[in-house]
Amino acid sequence: xxxxxxxxxxxxxxxxxxxxxxxxxxxxxxxxxxxxxxxxxxxxxxxxxxxxxxxxxxxxxxxxxxxxxxxxxxxxxxxxxxxxxxxxxxxxxxxxxxxxxxxxxxxxxxxxxxxxxxxxxxxxxxxxxxxxxxxxxxxxxxxxxxxxxxxxxxxxxxxxxxxxxxxxxxxxxxxxxxxxxxxxxxxxxxxxxxxxxxxxxxxxxxxxxxxxxxxxxxxxxxxxxxxxxxxxxxxxxxxxxxxxxxxxxxxxxxxxxxxxxxxxxxxxxxxxxxxxxxxxxxxxxxxxxxxxxxxxxxxxxxxxxxxx
Amino acid sequence: xxxxxxxxxxxxxxxxxxxxxxxxxxxxxxxxxxxxxxxxxxxxxxxxxxxxxxxxxxxxxxxxxxxxxxxxxxxxxxxxxxxxxxxxxxxxxxxxxxxxxxxxxxxxxxxxxxxxxxxxxxxxxxxxxxxxxxxxxxxxxxxxxxxxxxxxxxxxxxxxxxxxxxxxxxxxxxxxxxxxxxxxxxxxxxxxxxxxxxxxxxxxxxxxxxxxxxxxxxxxxxxxxxxxxxxxxxxxxxxxxxxxxxxxxxxxxxxxxxxxxxxxxxxxxxxxxxxxxxxxxxxxxxxxxxxxxxxxxxxxxxxxxxxxxxxxxxxxxxxxxxxxxxxxxxxxxxxxxxxxxxxxxxxxxxxxxxxxxxxxxxxxxxxxxxxxxxxxxxxxxxxxxxxxxxxxxxxxxxxxxxxxxxxxxxxxxxxxxxxxxxxxxxx
Numbered sequence: 186x187x188x189x190x191x192x193x194x195x196x197x198x199x200x201x202x203x204x205x206x207x208x209x210x211x212x213x214x215x216x217x218x219x220x221x222x223x224x225x226x227x228x229x230x231x232x233x234x235x236x237x238x239x240x241x242x243x244x245x246x247x248x249x250x251x252x253x254x255x256x257x258x259x260x261x262x263x264x265x266x267x268x269x270x271x272x273x274x275x276x277x278x279x280x281x282x283x284x285x286x287x288x289x290x291x292x293x294x295x296x297x298x299x300x301x302x303x304x305x306x307x308x309x310x311x312x313x314x315x316x317x318x319x320x321x322x323x324x325x326x327x328x329x330x331x332x333x334x335x336x337x338x339x340x341x342x343x344x345x346x347x348x349x350x351x352x353x354x355x356x357x358x359x360x361x362x363x364x365x366x367x368x369x370x371x372x373x374x375x376x377x378x379x380x381x382x383x384x385x386x387x388x389x390x391x392x393x394x395x396x397x398x399x400x401x402x403x404x405x406x407x408x409x410x411x412x413x414x415x416x417x418x419x420x421x422x423x424x425x426x427x428x429x430x431x432x433x434x435x436x437x438x439x440x441x442x443x444x445x446x447x448x449x450x451x452x453x454x455x456x457x458x459x460x461x462x463x464x465x466x467x468x469x470x471x472x473x474x475x476x477x478x479x480x481x482x483x484x485x486x487x488x489x490x491x492x493x
Numbered sequence: 494x495x496x497x498x499x500x501x502x503x504x505x506x507x508x509x510x511x512x513x514x515x516x517x518x519x520x521x522x523x524x525x526x527x528x529x530x531x532x533x534x535x536x537x538x539x540x541x542x543x544x545x546x547x548x549x550x551x552x553x554x555x556x557x558x559x560x561x562x563x564x565x566x567x568x569x570x571x572x573x574x575x576x577x578x579x580x581x582x583x584x585x586x587x588x589x590x591x592x593x594x595x596x597x598x599x600x601x602x603x604x605x606x607x608x609x610x611x612x613x614x615x616x617x618x619x620x621x622x623x624x625x626x627x628x629x630x631x632x633x634x635x636x637x638x639x640x641x642x643x644x645x646x647x648x649x650x651x652x653x654x655x656x657x658x659x660x661x662x663x664x665x666x667x668x669x670x671x672x673x674x675x676x677x678x679x680x681x682x683x684x685x686x687x688x689x690x691x692x693x694x695x696x697x698x699x700x701x702x703x704x705x706x707x708x709x710x711x712x713x714x715x716x717x718x719x720x721x722x723x724x725x726x727x728x729x730x731x732x733x734x735x736x737x738x739x740x741x742x743x744x745x746x747x748x749x750x751x752x753x754x755x756x757x758x759x760x761x762x763x764x765x766x767x768x769x770x771x772x773x774x775x776x777x778x779x780x781x782x783x784x785x786x787x788x789x790x791x792x793x794x795x796x797x798x799x800x801x802x803x804x805x806x807x808x809x810x811x812x813x814x815x816x817x818x819x820x821x822x823x824x825x826x827x828x829x830x831x832x833x834x835x836x837x838x839x840x841x842x843x844x845x846x847x848x849x850x851x852x853x854x855x856x857x858x859x860x861x862x863x864x865x866x867x868x869x870x871x872x873x874x875x876x877x878x879x880x881x882x883x884x885x886x887x888x889x890x891x892x893x894x895x896x897x898x899x900x901x902x903x904x905x906x907x908x909x910x911x912x913x914x915x916x917x918x919x920x
Contacts, residue, residue, distance in 0.1 A: 191832055223651075242786070243762065243782075243786060243787060243788075244769065244787070244788055244789065245734055245761040246761055247760050247761065247762035247764050247768065247769045247788070248760070248761075248769050248771070249760060249761040256535075266549070267548045267549060267550070268547060269549045271547075326583065326587065327586065327587055327590050330587040330590065330591060331590055331591055334591040353591075353593075396588075401727070406646065422848075427580065427583070430576070430580055430583075430584070431583060431584065431587050434573070435574065436573040443547070445545070445575055446547075446579075447546045447547050447548045447551070449577075449848075450546040450547075450551075450577055451546075452578070452579075452763075452849045453653070453764075453778050453848065454764070454778075455763060456763070457761075466744070471874055488787060
């Protein structure tokens with residue numbers, strides 16, 4: 186066993202790491218840390234409030250205390266027993282995975298085409314996608330509902346999309362309409378456009394086809410971007426509320442967010458402890474996702490740039 | 494974020510307006526034969542309801558109604574769609590647009606006239622409902638809320654009444670008589686000033702009167718106070734607030750805000766501050782949970798209730814009402830299901846789920862009403878009910894009310910100017 190005294194002895198000729206210079210404490214640095222601390226607290230406070238409220242009684246919520254007198258773990262059990270939340274979790278998972286898979290497949294291809302393939306009207310298409318970014322979902326809600334209801338040969342519909350319910354109350358209706366949002370095509374395009382075109386040119390010289398260039402050459406270079414898109418889409422799908430509410434009527438298909446709405450059914454008597462307990466559990470997968478994908482997520486965002 | 498929310502709201506309003514306009518020209522599907530034997534009747538009825546939460550308890554209560562219905566109509570399938578009021582408008586609009594409208598629609602007070610005017614609801618007169626029958630079996634107080642152009646379009650299910658609550662101990666401490674609480678604008682303001690507590694710097698530490706509302710939601714308080722000053726919001730669909738009483742009411746509210754309560758102050762649970770003694774007096778709901786899981790018996794024992802009475806005594810009432818879809822292909826079955834939903838047992842369960850009271854002629858006898866003093870009080874006074882709404886475009890105008898009333902309360906605009914503007918928007 187090496188004694189501490191021998192361990193710190195300098196070895197002749199070895200490069201001794203210089204001691205890290207102490208950073209001077211300045212007023213500016215103190216102010217910076219102060220602002221960052223306040224900012225961090227403001228970010229954390231809602232989450233903290235959510236967690237603490239999940240353990241409180243109704244009366245404690247009304248009177249507002251930071252800490253509950255008794256930590257009511259049974260609020261979590263009670264909340265989960267209020268409705269079939271396991272089923273809601275499963276449904277949310279299916280929707281999130283389904284939408285993300287389709288997004289990664291469709292939007293990356295579309296993004297690549299917009300960035301690298303000289304197609305006629307490419308500029309117009311890009312502007313069209315950018316314009317679509319500014320259209321609120323509520324504007325297209327009714328037309329989208331009609332389209333989904335009129336999908337031919339589904340849900341009892343005839344070839345003209347009449348007579349049945351189409352994709353209403355189905356996984357198709359839940360996943361497909363929201364799986365290729367313009368924002369993700371635009372994001373993918375921004376990532377691909379940042380790659381040097383020489384790579385694609387070299388591959389073309391070697392006889393690689395356009396899909397091969399996309400799949401084998403360019404896409405592996407934008408992995409952080411794919412993770413960014415996936416994280417965004419999973420988050421959007423996990424938190425989806427209005428669309429699932431519009432097109433589903435049964436628990437077999439309804440996601441977690443609709444389940445949570447049960448606790449605020451009556452605005453005059455919201456069940457805050459249960460709502461916060463359910464919300465805390467619903468948030469957990471998103472928090473874990475961000476923790477594990479944080480590096481790629483930040484890298485992806487840093488690389489997204491607006492290169493035109 | 495705010496901009497996108499605004500755009501979203503505007504977008505939804507536009508989409509809904511387009512859909513509803515389209516509905517005006519659509520004719521209803523042919524009504525099913527009235528002479529069909531219930532035991533042989535077949536079909537599916539779709540029920541849209543925000544009155545039952547989609548919890549296990551809510552679904553069980555709804556299933557009990559279905560089971561009762563199926564005893565008479567064993568071959569009729571009932572498909573519920575549990576919604577919330579926050580998204581009810583979108584649900585109705587999209588269903589109509591798709592041509593797959595609901596057979597039974599449960600909506601709220603103030604919703605009947607807009608949808609009846611657009612031919613979304615069926616005239617219940619076709620099923621033998623008259624004001625007389627409604628008054629005999631249901632709450633007479635909700636007849637105006639169920640009526641459009643003198644026809645009944647909805648059957649009241651539950652009533653969500655409002656009163657004014659006060660803390661007896663706080664009244665005694667301030668030298669006020671808890672047996673004789675103030676009911677007029679002048680009296681309430683004087684009492685609130687006495688009850689308001691401030692710190693050394695003059696900041697309000699305990700409001701003397703709780704409006705129990707957040708910024709952008711003072712509309713209902715205005716409607717209630719206006720009625721207490723002798724004017725219903727609408728009379729026969731015409732605005733009735735752009736007048737002396739409207740201005741007086743709004744200015745009285747303005748004189749209270751930031752004087753006896755900071756603007757938009759609420760507790761963390763968004764519940765009446767009077768329940769928890771954070772305010773000695775203020776607007777309360779129509780039911781209170783006195784158990785330990787609720788506010789506790791000690792809080793309940795200290796509470797008293799009264800109604801506003803500046804020139805007339807009024808009690809604001811909202812609630813759930815059931816209508817038959819005008820485009821339903823099973824109108825008779827839909828009406829039969831509404832009757833099942835309106836049984837005493839079903840309404841008792843629905844009222845319990847929503848912290849409301851059954852909208853029946855004998856509401857005072859129900860167990861949920863007897864369970865707490867506040868419900869007893871509001872049930873006893875249902876005859877003094879007033880409601881908000883009455884205009885066919887109320888669902889749009891009410892959002893204008895919210896922001897405009899705030900402008901007056903904060904001194905940004907003049908009360909008469911705001912009410913004049915709102916009057917031009919109402920139709």
